[in-house]
Amino acid sequence: MANFFLDNKDLQYHLEHPLMKKLVELQERGFAEKDLYDYAPVDFEDAMDNYRRVLTITGEVCGDVIAPNAEGVDEEGPKVVNDHVVYAPGTAKNIEAVTKAGLFGMTLPRKYEGLNLPLICFVMANEMVARADAGFENIWGLQDCAETLNEFASEELKAEFLPRVSRGETCAMDLTEPDAGSDLQAVMLKATWDEAKGTWLLNGVKRFITNGDGDISLVLARSEEGTTDARGLSMFVYDKRDNAVKVRRIEHKLGIKGSPTCELVFTNAPAKLVGDRKMGLIKYVMSLMNAARLGIGAQSTGLSEAAYREALKYAHEREQFGKPIIEFPAVFEMLTNMKAKLQASRAMLYETTRFVQLYKTYTHISHERKLEPEERAEMKTYTRLADAFTPLLKLMSSEYCNQLAYDALQIHGGSGYMHDYPIQRIYRDARITNIYEGTSQLQVVAAIRHVTTGTYLSQIMEYEKAECPGDLDQIHKRLVAMREEYEKAVEKVVSAGDNELIDFHARRMVEMAGHIILSHLLLRQAADLEEYRTSAIVYSKYGEAQIKAAAEYIANSCNGDIDLFKQVLDEH
Amino acid sequence: MKKALKIVVLAKQVPDTRNVGKDAMKEDGTVNRAALPAIFNPEDLNALEQALVIKDMNPGSTVQVLTMGPPRAADILRDAMFRGADGGVLLTDRKFAGADTLATSYALSRALVKLQPDIIVAGRQAIDGDTAQVGPQVAEKLGLPQVTYAEEIVSLDENQIVIKRRLEHGVETVSCPLPMVMTVNGSAAECRPQHAKRVMKYKNAKTPSELQAVDNDYLRVQCNCKEYLNIGEWSVADVDADDNQLGMSGSPTKVKKIENVVFQAKEAKRLTSADADIDGLMAELIASHTLG
Numbered sequence: 001m002a003n004f005f006l007d008n009k010d011l012q013y014h015l016e017h018p019l020m021k022k023l024v025e026l027q028e029r030g031f032a033e034k035d036l037y038d039y040a041p042v043d044f045e046d047a048m049d050n051y052r053r054v055l056t057i058t059g060e061v062c063g064d065v066i067a068p069n070a071e072g073v074d075e076e077g078p079k080v081v082n083d084h085v086v087y088a089p090g091t092a093k094n095i096e097a098v099t100k101a102g103l104f105g106m107t108l109p110r111k112y113e114g115l116n117l118p119l120i121c122f123v124m125a126n127e128m129v130a131r132a133d134a135g136f137e138n139i140w141g142l143q144d145c146a147e148t149l150n151e152f153a154s155e156e157l158k159a160e161f162l163p164r165v166s167r168g169e170t171c172a173m174d175l176t177e178p179d180a181g182s183d184l185q186a187v188m189l190k191a192t193w194d195e196a197k198g199t200w201l202l203n204g205v206k207r208f209i210t211n212g213d214g215d216i217s218l219v220l221a222r223s224e225e226g227t228t229d230a231r232g233l234s235m236f237v238y239d240k241r242d243n244a245v246k247v248r249r250i251e252h253k254l255g256i257k258g259s260p261t262c263e264l265v266f267t268n269a270p271a272k273l274v275g276d277r278k279m280g281l282i283k284y285v286m287s288l289m290n291a292a293r294l295g296i297g298a299q300s301t302g303l304s305e306a307a308y309r310e311a312l313k314y315a316h317e318r319e320q321f322g323k324p325i326i327e328f329p330a331v332f333e334m335l336t337n338m339k340a341k342l343q344a345s346r347a348m349l350y351e352t353t354r355f356v357q358l359y360k361t362y363t364h365i366s367h368e369r370k371l372e373p374e375e376r377a378e379m380k381t382y383t384r385l386a387d388a389f390t391p392l393l394k395l396m397s398s399e400y401c402n403q404l405a406y407d408a409l410q411i412h413g414g415s416g417y418m419h420d421y422p423i424q425r426i427y428r429d430a431r432i433t434n435i436y437e438g439t440s441q442l443q444v445v446a447a448i449r450h451v452t453t454g455t456y457l458s459q460i461m462e463y464e465k466a467e468c469p470g471d472l473d474q475i476h477k478r479l480v481a482m483r484e485e486y487e488k489a490v491e492k493v494v495s496a497g498d499n500e501l502i503d504f505h506a507r508r509m510v511e512m513a514g515h516i517i518l519s520h521l522l523l524r525q526a527a528d529l530e531e532y533r534t535s536a537i538v539y540s541k542y543g544e545a546q547i548k549a550a551a552e553y554i555a556n557s558c559n560g561d562i563d564l565f566k567q568v569l570d571e572h
Numbered sequence: 573m574k575k576a577l578k579i580v581v582l583a584k585q586v587p588d589t590r591n592v593g594k595d596a597m598k599e600d601g602t603v604n605r606a607a608l609p610a611i612f613n614p615e616d617l618n619a620l621e622q623a624l625v626i627k628d629m630n631p632g633s634t635v636q637v638l639t640m641g642p643p644r645a646a647d648i649l650r651d652a653m654f655r656g657a658d659g660g661v662l663l664t665d666r667k668f669a670g671a672d673t674l675a676t677s678y679a680l681s682r683a684l685v686k687l688q689p690d691i692i693v694a695g696r697q698a699i700d701g702d703t704a705q706v707g708p709q710v711a712e713k714l715g716l717p718q719v720t721y722a723e724e725i726v727s728l729d730e731n732q733i734v735i736k737r738r739l740e741h742g743v744e745t746v747s748c749p750l751p752m753v754m755t756v757n758g759s760a761a762e763c764r765p766q767h768a769k770r771v772m773k774y775k776n777a778k779t780p781s782e783l784q785a786v787d788n789d790y791l792r793v794q795c796n797c798k799e800y801l802n803i804g805e806w807s808v809a810d811v812d813a814d815d816n817q818l819g820m821s822g823s824p825t826k827v828k829k830i831e832n833v834v835f836q837a838k839e840a841k842r843l844t845s846a847d848a849d850i851d852g853l854m855a856e857l858i859a860s861h862t863l864g
Contacts, residue, residue, distance in 0.1 A: 038798070039772035042790065053775065054768045061765055102768035115768055 002067065004128040005059025008305070010343055011124060013529070014350040015051060020120075023354065024048070026361045027118045029368075037110045051121050057101050058125045065097040066132035073133060073258035074425050083246040085213035085260045087139075094136050095168070104143055105166025108150060112162035119357040120350060123298045127349070130302025134429040135258030137302065139211050141295050145171035145218050148288050149237065151363070152275035161216055161237060169215035173288055174206045174238075174264065181208075182442060184220065184281055185230045189266060191221035200236060202269040205248075212262025213247050215240045218288070219271060220280050233280040236271035244269035255428030290386070292437045293394040294356060297349045300394075300401035300433045303426055304342045307401075310423045311335060311408035318413075325411070334407050340522070340539040341404060343532070345397040347521035348514075352389040358382040388455040391438075391446035396514045398433035399440060405430035441507075448506040452494055456513040457487065463520035468527055475523050475540050479516060482540075482547050486512045489554040496559065504562050508550040515543030575730045576632035577750075579623045580687050582680060582694035582707065583616040583637050583652065585645040589699050597832070603700065612648045615695030617763035619756040622725060623693045624656040624764065629728055634658045636687065640668055640679055646779050649803050653774040654766035661687070661804035662779050663811070667818050673701070675822035677709030682811035684714060691733065692753040696721065707755035718753040719746055723760045779805040 005011065024047045025031075031047075033040040041047035069090030076088040087095070098104065106122040108114025122144070130137035146165040149158060165171065180186035189204030202221055206212065217238045224232035238245065244267055251261040275284060312335060315326035325331050362371065362379035371379065405427045409416040416423050434440045450456050460483050468476040489512065493505045519540040526536035587608035589596070595607045620637065627633045637652040639645050640663040649660030663683050671679065684692060692711075697704035704720075711718035719735045726734040726745060734747045738757045748754075776791055780802075783795055795801045808818060816822060843849040857863040 038800075039769045041772070042794075049775070050772045053771045057766050057768060057771065097765060100767065101765040102770070115772075 002063025003059040004062040004131055005055045010346055019354050023118055023357055033110055040110060055121060055124055058103055059128055061097050061101050062128045062132040066094050066129060066136055069094055070133035077257040078250055078260040080247050080250055085247055088258055091136060091258050098140055099168035104168045108146055108162055108166055113166035120353045123353045126295060126298035127302040130299040131306045133258060134299055134303050135256035137299050138259040139170055142171040142211055144291050144295060145173050147291060148218060148284055151287060152284055157272060170211055172209055172211045172214035172217040174209050174217050174219040175285060176208045177205060178207050187220050187222060187233055189221045191223040191234060191236060199270045200273060202266040202271050204266050206264040209262045209264055210259055212264045220285060223277055230281040231278050234277045235274040235280040235284045237274055238269055238271045242270050255431055290390050293390050296433055296437045297393040297397045300397040301345045301349050303430050304345055304401045304404045307404040307408035307426050308338050308342050311411045314412050331411060334411060336538055337542060338404050338407055340535040341400040343535045344518040344522055344539050345400050347525060348393050348396060348518055351521055352393045355382050355386040355389055359386050384455060388450035391443040392514050395440050395443040401430045401433050444507045444510050447510045451490055451509045451513055460516050466524055472527055475536055478540055478544055479519050482516050482544055485547055485551045486516060489551045492554060500562060501559060505554055508554060512547050512550050515546050519543045577630050577690040579626055579633060579635045579691045580689040581620050581623045581635060581637045583639045583648055584613045584698045585610050585641050585648045586613045586698050586700040612651055613695055613698045615697060615756060615758050618758055618760040619693045619695045620652055620655060621761050621763040622756050625725055626691060626728060636660060638683055640676060643781055646782060646803055650774060650777050653777055654771045655764055661806055663806050665807040667808045667815060670820035672823035672825035673703050673705040673709060674824060675818055677706050677713055678817045678822060679813060681710050681713040682813040683806060686811055690751045694755045696755045696757050707753060711753035716751055716753050717748050719748050720755045721757045722754040723757050777801045777803050779803045781805060
């Protein structure tokens with residue numbers, strides 16, 4: 001009888017953000033569908049009530065079905081039978097439960113039988129599902145692929161595939177190949193137009209495909225013969241019912257075992273072109289990846305929540321030296337830092353989600369009508385912020401997810417190392433979050449230009465304008481000092497005019513910006529609600545120390561330093 | 573082509589006796605309903621699921637939920653609609669109050685005469701009274717065949733339903749002509765969750781009395797023009813019932829005495845696997861007639 005929405009005040013808090021009013025009005029286009037669909041809201045309050053109710057149902061399914069199944073799913077995992085994936089029994093039950101609860105097509109328009117919920121609700125649901133079972137979150141969360149179809153596919157394709165997603169068919173995005181991982185330009189899976197059959201045919205191999213045997217797959221393939229770069233790649237949609245793709249094997253993974261990671265063989269698989277030829281990687285995959293990174297932000301936060309709760313529970317229960325171990329400073333310090341990082345991750349997750357949602361909604365509206373000049377300006381601002389915050393969120397939240405899982409296991413001591421407690425599964429599941437959908441190192445590559453061009457700095461200055469009542473002013477002063485350190489460090493690195501030096505210090509600078517932004521978000525929450533005071537203080541002190549360390553390192557480094565690190569290249 | 577069936581689920585809103593706190597009972601030994609959350613009786617949810625399964629097997633069929641209780645019992649009708657029921661009827665009137673199982677089954681049977689269902693599905697028993705009498709009594713009053721302890725529907729056609737029953741020593745499969753009454757065991761499939769779209773669609777469903785209390789004009793207009801938002805509300809007059817067979821006066825059950833039973837667990841005994849200990853335990857159990 002657990003409910004992962006109702007038992008989580010912090011999560012509920014983020015649903016009630018002041019920006020929601022605007023966001024909901026835009027999402028519902030001024031409630032234009034209220035007389036067209038019996039489940040469409042009539043006004044803002046009605047819409048919010050709907051969101052709370054749907055999230056409550058999600059929380060219940062997570063607490064009562066998905067979480068209790070997680071251990072069995074982790075042990076049994078999926079299998080390949082006759083070239084297709086058979087899910088673990090618990091996974092099948094999870095799919096049945098979320099389908100019966102109508103939790104598919106969460107963000108799709110009503111005309112495709114979707115729920116038309118704002119992205120923030122989908123991200124919250126994602127977070128709860130990940131807390132219950134991170135592996136299952138992949139299978140369920142891949143419904144997000146439908147958003148890419150909704151944004152770029154023809155009306156005909158949308159009408160064919162989107163209602164199926166709303167009814168509970170699962171999706172996959174088939175990008176990676178044996179020789180094309182982080183470098184997707186190297187994709188070789190071949191798409192050829194068959195004039196006789198009047199269809200595109202796909203031939204080749206994909207690897208590491210999450211839920212690769214899903215009902216509907218988006219496939220990146222080379223449609224332009226003789227090309228070798230991104231410009232020869234197009235996006236296709238493949239329907240499992242055509243039975244032309246075999247699952248050769250499922251990877252044996254460290255964690256997220258319930259999520260089948262497939263190697264696929266395409267043999268004359270019929271497929272339909274999504275959008276325009278040659279735009280596959282350049283435009284559509286970029287959109288897919290950004291959504292996927294937001295998804296990992298949600299997954300990381302959900303796992304962090306699970307880790308924190310396991311640690312807190314164990315620290316209260318376990319007694320040593322005649323008292324519960326939570327009473328020892330070494331343990332309560334760890335737990336307090338964990339809570340601050342968890343709340344900071346969540347604050348960043350929903351700030352980013354709001355930016356993404358606003359720019360996406362404006363994009364959709366721009367297809368329906370001409371935007372007003374001020375709307376266009378807003379769209380530009382939010383696009384830029386979404387672009388800057390997405391990699392930073394993915395970086396910070398997945399790293400914290402790993403730190404929380406590590407600390408939570410540490411609090412369990414020897415017992416945590418055994419298979420007796422859920423923390424060992426959470427620990428293994430967490431490890432993938434800073435690897436897939438772009439490693440932390442690649443997130444830094446995506447984020448660094450927002451350090452050098454000043455996107456982060458200008459947003460930090462925006463945050464600094466907020467008023468801080470009472471003694472919260474002390475934190476505000478600390479954050480201003482942190483920002484000055486950051487500016488100084490960036491100035492030193494950039495002014496050297498050496499791109500290699502920027503790359504060398506990139507992660508340090510990106511994380512400095514991250515600490516300041518996360519501190520500001522928590523400070524803003526603390527100004528709003530007393531409950532956030534502790535986390536705001538704890539996190540800003542932690543961030544301050546991290547920034548000082550990075551600033552010190554940058555201040556003391558010189559160009560020659562890089563050569564020291566290059567020496568390893570000669571070692572074999 | 574299968575016939576569209578009219579299915580009625582009998583449901584009850586009960587105090588949640590599974591989570592009993594210190595103040596669950598009053599001084600006089602009666603249930604302190606105010607201290608316990610009111611919930612959908614668990615086995616009635618199993619019953620609702622079976623009704624929805626029948627509807628899934630026979631598209632076009634309808635599932636109505638009938639409950640007798642105070643006005644707030646409309647909550648479980650909405651809950652049922654969120655899970656898949658097409659509508660509900662609340663049987664409410666001061667004259668129904670204080671009913672035992674006989675008076676309850678009489679009142680329900682009067683409403684059922686009006687509803688004319690092909691299949692009546694009820695939970696085996698309610699967690700507040702644990703009598704398991706209402707379902708069978710309804711069948712008796714309506715002169716319908718009944719299948720109790722139902723666990724699974726095996727097959728269904730226009731004239732008969734085949735049902736698996738969960739009995740103490742095994743499973744029995746029986747067939748039964750329609751119309752009929754079945755009572756569903758807690759071991760049957762759990763009820764499906766509330767469905768997101770249905771929750772958004774039916775959340776404003778109201779009984780006429782609830783609607784009167786609403787001070788939102790827009791909502792009132794909506795309920796008036798959307799038939800599916802109307803929850804039926806029937807009084808004694810609506811079901812043409814005999815006052816003498818209702819409520820207190822229609823209830824022959826008299827509570828003679830109520831005792832507070834306090835479980836007094838004796839301290840556990842620790843035995844080793846040595847023969848002497850086991851012999852001693854056996855002797856004790858035989859002496860207390862627990863064994864032999």
